[in-house]
Amino acid sequence: MNKQKQLIFILIVLVATILRFYKLDQYPVGFHIDEASLGYNAYSLAKTGRDENSLLFPLHIDMFGDFRPAGYQYLDILPIKLFGLNEFATRLPSALFGAATTVAIFLLTVAIFENYTLGLLAAGLTAFSPWHIVISRASAETIVALFFIILGAYFFLSGIKGKTRQFFWATVFWLASLFFYHSSRVFVPLLGIIFSALAYPLWQKKKRNFKLSLFLSLLVIFFLSLFLVFGAGGGAGRFRQVSIFHFPEIRLVLEEQIREDGVAGMPILAVRSFHNKVVNYGFGYLKEYFRYFSLNFLFIEGGFPLWYQVPNMGLMYIIELPFLFVGLYLLIKNSAKNRLFLIPMIWLFLGPTVAALTRDDVPNVQRSLVMLPALSLITAYGLWGSLEWVKEKFGLAIQKLTILVLVLLFCWNFSYFLHQYYIHSRVHRPWYRFNGFKEMVLAVNELEPDYDKVVVTKSQGGIYMHFLFFQKFDPEEYQKLGSPKDKDYQGFGKLVFVPGSCPTDPLVGSSKEPDAKVLFVASGTCEEPPFSSEETKLIKREDGTVAFRIYPGEGRNE
Template sequence: MKKNVFLVLLVLSAALFLRLINLGSLPHGLQNDEASFFYNAVSLLQTGVDEDGRRMPLYLNSFIDPKPALFSYLQIPFIAVLGKTIFAARFVSALLGTASLFLLYLLIRKLSSNPTLALLVLSLMAISPWHIVLSRSTQEVILSFFFLVLSLLFASKLFLSKNTLSRQWLFFVLTCGGSFLSMYSYHSAKLLLPLFTLGLALYSVRGASKKLIWPVATLVLQASFVIVTMFLVSGGLSRAAAVGLFSTGDTQLVLDEQIRIATATSNPLVIRIFHNKVINYGFAFSQTYFSHFTAQFLFLRGGDPTRYIVPFHGLLYLVELPLLALGIFAALRASGKKRNTALLFLSWLLVSPIPSALTTEESVSMIRTAPMLVPLLYFVAEGILFLWHEISQKSTKVALRITLIVLYTASFAYFVHQYSVFQPRYRPWTRQFIDQQLATYLTQNNDQFSQVVISKVTGQPYVYLALNDLISSSQLQDSIPARLQNEYVLGKYRFVSDGCYVGSEPEVLYVVGGTCTFTSDTPPFREIGEITYFDGAEGYRLLVSATRLEPAE
């Protein structure tokens, strides 16, 4: 027992180290969402209100995309202690990621009654590329994942253990609390968590009707949480409406084209049977759904968003491909509790891609399907244990252990190399590095210009200036609703939608896109500098007017 506790602590310590090392510089660049959470945490710490001037908000409206404010609240103590640094801003993600591993260990141990299997899954998660990237890079995703595992852990204790009535109520409250916070934190949990809980309920009941009350009560509460977080909370539906399967007309355009072509040669009844919304949208859903089970997604490239992709690397290690297949085979051919547990994890695996498949933006997603990692590594661990138990000779077992250690060490070293060397250079414009550099430049040269006109070529650069105290909290809080327009002014900084805007005013700095080309109608200008991406690609050009002022008569 003491040895097992020591190993768990050792693995968790290693996991935390892997998620904290160079956290301020990897991933490279402070992406828009990171910057938004970061600034709002600073604003709440210093002024007690968010960037819109709201006290104790539930959601942040930054960039017109509602985000759960809980993450910013969790950042506050670390920023207060560690300072206003990127490391402090990301520390919560790394801590939540590591804590979720411990909860997952307890969950696997509870469901499988196998401490060795639970420890093996914990070890695999500790070095998982998928989980490391999520723990270092995301905010609401890893927050939701933490509460999802927490909810399932207490649900398993509620459904599967014999408890006193007081403990049953305690586990019920903790299950529902974790469920609400997971759904509140990220959209995909609104669908996945009730499905996961349903699978756990079916796994636990086994025909015993007296056990139905807690699973049913939990599912009813979770359904009400979906309604609350989707329909009653401001902004709950806006994101789903923007990226949902029906949000674009692409599938409808294909359907209209099919009907137009078939009309010339086919019977109207045949057209109605084969060319309708059910079939076409079902095909679009299936195409995206099954893309999450391909080698391209799992082992070779990974998934969207682009800013999380590690070049020439998948979400799992290639060595895990045969182990995954072997684990599924071995677990499903077992009998009794082991088979039931395998079926539970298989059901979780099969439903995990559904939220991603119901979207059109970044649809083959590694963040919407983050819980998919749990059943995948469960079966990988089952594959390793199957090999171990099938081998009887001691020398062969030693060879297997050495082989796995060598393969995993080489795989992990390759991942670290790709992540630290190539990921910063892979499509760096997705991480807004140039906005950080622009804020640094303006901090050093602010007094040289009476006004700065910034083209919004990367999205919303104002938050980076605010983080560098170039824009005050009061200026930002007073800029609503003007800041929601295409063009707005914050202090001496004017933000314009034209990516190549150049005027003729003196003592004004014009920040334009690095690839801008100009015509003879453009006022004369002089280029005083440029800001490039980490890979040397053009980012911003810094221009000042070259128009000569005529002396007054």
């Protein structure tokens, strides 16, 4: 790679880093409970070696009933030790590995196509990708997993091409991905098998030691994935929570179809042939699978969860759409010359195989993020091929003019994304990002010394985690209390969590606590008059709606 391309590569990585770190503590607006949980559990592990549930060095952590791999929490220990327990430190690993992914994409592209220009295009598209930028800035474990998957794929391909020692690093990085996100535990073994099959002509005549290294690499990945899914706890439980096989809708449709056939007097053989679990679940799976390839998902609205959505913005830029189709065409056309050219397409179609098994928050931008490298590679190949065709047909001058027009169109697309993200996302449905929770906790922290108890509504789920995080509550003390979370009429410190959007405390004014001074934290939707409207403190979201009402409770039961 010449010096000019080296400079462009450094510039791409630098821009990717800026886009993921600029005002990282402020955007995305709000601090989601998943982020708070990741940060506090990292803080707890750093202080005690245990998570919030008192489990010693766990492989999975229970996050509101979702048993997630604990890799991100361990990775976040160092940033929290360096910068303290705050939003920046919690989001730092995701942003850092997000920026580093541009390097991994470059290496993988060059390993497949042996073309540095293509590598730079793919890295550039990833650096500016709305999908990747948004998730990189939001404490997402899947970003870290994706980095290790791509890097593992690069080393695996290098190993297949003859560098046997690279299988060791491929195994290391692919194994690392398994400890960050559930989907990796299915996707990575499948990817390794497909890579080996596609590259069979490259290694079939290799020596026995080479084949043994390849086999051992796949074997270790396969069995550890199997263990983490079924033997380590957490993985199988999460699958049961969100899989299409445990949603009642498909079963109810099947029962309805059978009942309708019964009314029509259909023969039992026909009923069994057309309406059974294999057929209905098969159609259900295909329906979810193809949703991940819809233009609406990729280019218009994006997907779920809603806190990742940028208003009126898809996951890719509209200008990339034609080059995605051109790239698919050219890869199919040229794959006869080099079977490795099939890798981006197979990666793309393999991407949603795990995500399509779920029915919760679909189409899901996190579970399907593994599609992104393939989309970047295919689009880059289509862009490169189109520009080469223009040069061949119309000459260098027209090619340069085409590049200028494309750059201007891309700049408009990119500017539109930045506008939607930094301006509109701030005020568009901010409740999905738990906007106002931090401000509420800070207000309580300021008022708390003057009160004996703080009674908090738990109508907005997971609120206890924001108190743990922004109060930097001592993990050891929390664990000694039995990790109460937000169980009814329990809490930690001065906090007591109660059901209902308008909290009341049965002990206020009672013989047990006759003189207790109580501060109430109610939901913004609470219409019950506070004790003194003049003393009510309103916590508002960025869009002006009221998230919480904080008011004193003296004399309530007198």
